Amino acid sequence: MTIKEIQEEIIDEFSMFEDWMERYEYIIELGKSLPLINETYKVDDNLIAGCQSKVWLHSEIDNHKIKFTADSDAILTKGIVAILLRVFNEQNPSDILNTDLYFIDEIGLKEHLSPTRANGLVSMIKQIKLYALAFQSKLS
Incomplete structure (x- = not known):
């Protein structure tokens, strides 16, 4: 799936919920489904610097696609990481770097997070894009 298709899928999923309490519960459930990160990572x-809670993000490249693994010590943050990895995992670096990440605004995520969590979200995206930039330069 392309990044755009994944974003559309997420927007559709979030449109099924009546209010933000249900959306928070869904985000937490997504976090529970996040594959376990290897403890060595x-x-x-x-x-990730700039996150209120601890967020670990590891990446590696395989066949021109970046594979991310992550974890957090906070359940809501873990869910946010799970959504981001769903969008960016198994994508090539240039697609990650050139993507318009519009689903966050479409579902209203940033405006429904505390300022520190919103900053953490921005920091996570920035780190993902930094990994993509590093891998893209290695591939060039």
Whole structure:
């Protein structure tokens, strides 16, 4: 699936919920389905700066596609990470770098997060794009 198709799928899923309490519950459920990160990747080098809670993000490239694994010590943040990985996992670096990440505004995610969580969301996206940039330069 393309990044755009995945974003459309997420927008459709979130439109099924009546209110933000249901959406928060769904985000938490998504976090529970996040594959476990290898404990060897839960190191300071993989911590995302700017997040209120601890978020570890690891990436590697395989066949020109970036594979991400992540974890967080906060259940809501883990769900947010799960959504981002759903969008960006198994995509090539240039698609990640050139994507218009519109689903966040469409579902109203950023406006329904505390300011510190919203900053953390921005930090997670920035780190994902930095990994993509690094991998793209290695592939060039």
